[in-house]
Amino acid sequence: MDILTLVGLLAGILIVILAMLANATLLTFLNLPGLAIVLGGTIAVTLVKFRLASVASAFRLAISATFTDRVARPSELILEVSELARVVRKDGILGLESHETDTPFLQKAINLCVDGHAPELVEEALAQEIQQGAERYEVSERVFRGIGESAPAIGMLGTLVGLVQMLNTLDDPSSIGPAMAIALLTTLYGAFLAQLIALPLADKLQLKAEDEQRNQLLIATSMRSIMRGENPRVMTELLSSFVAPEKRQGLIPEREA
Structure with a gap:
């Protein structure tokens, strides 16, 4: 969860509400x-x-992109795909068949490669x-x-x-x-x-x-x-x-x- 987005929204709304409550009630602004x-x-x-x-x-x-989805760090992806490259050099492209990842786009790419499709x-x-x-x-x-x-x-x-x-x-x-x-x-x-x-x-x-x-x-x-x-x-x-x-x-x- 992207907690900073939620914190920022709630903090902004809270600040405005507190300013409203300084010399009045919320009903005054309703x-x-x-x-x-x-x-x-x-x-x-x-x-x-x-x-x-x-x-x-x-x-x-x-809702999904700003509050729930986590975007992987590039450094994490580089380490992961580097490991995939070593597996392929050792076991061939079918060696990726057992690899599981939390990144849907990477999983799709692996599936396309394992299925034997042309690189193009x-x-x-x-x-x-x-x-x-x-x-x-x-x-x-x-x-x-x-x-x-x-x-x-x-x-x-x-x-x-x-x-x-x-x-x-x-x-x-x-x-x-x-x-x-x-x-x-x-x-x-x-x-x-x-x-x-x-x-x-x-x-x-x-x-x-x-x-x-x-x-x-x-x-x-x-x-x-x-x-x-x-x-x-x-x-x-x-x-x-x-x-x-x-x-x-x-x-x-x-x-x-």
Whole structure:
């Protein structure tokens, strides 16, 4: 579980709530008409921009990618594929048949190799998987960025609605308060939804997509080298470019083996 994402979201929400409670109660900031304007309007605009299937997929991917899925470190993958290369040099490609991994993309690559497919077909299948995965992340990111763009704008519309209501009822002092509440709180709701939820999740999805694509490229490159029968040490040396220079020290024993 990506605990930092959950901690960040909860911390941001808690800070805002504590600020609200400094000189008031939560009920002071609860306005159902204003909340309905922001949530309903944002959902409506999102459904206009994107297909329902894309929106549902975006939320599923956001939950799995930002809270539950763990992206393997490149150094861990390099050590694993280096071991696979040594197995292949010793026992042949069928030696990978008994290998089990927690990385689905690597498992798919191993299965394709063990099934005896041509290297060109394996490379094409892996490249297609990388492309489709990147597109799914891109659509999900766009959905949340769309929410982040729409929520403040809908909040501003709610503010205008509240101001118009207030100006039309200036002769009735009792109606000024509710109208002003809608005017101010809709902007708050829109900013809250965009800045504390939607846009951070979009940024997290972008980072997860970059990390996953990097790992997939690493695996695809390693499987290409394995199928060509390259020296495991040389392969590890080439793959070390996926790791930051200051973190390559742990790979040196593998290269010297």
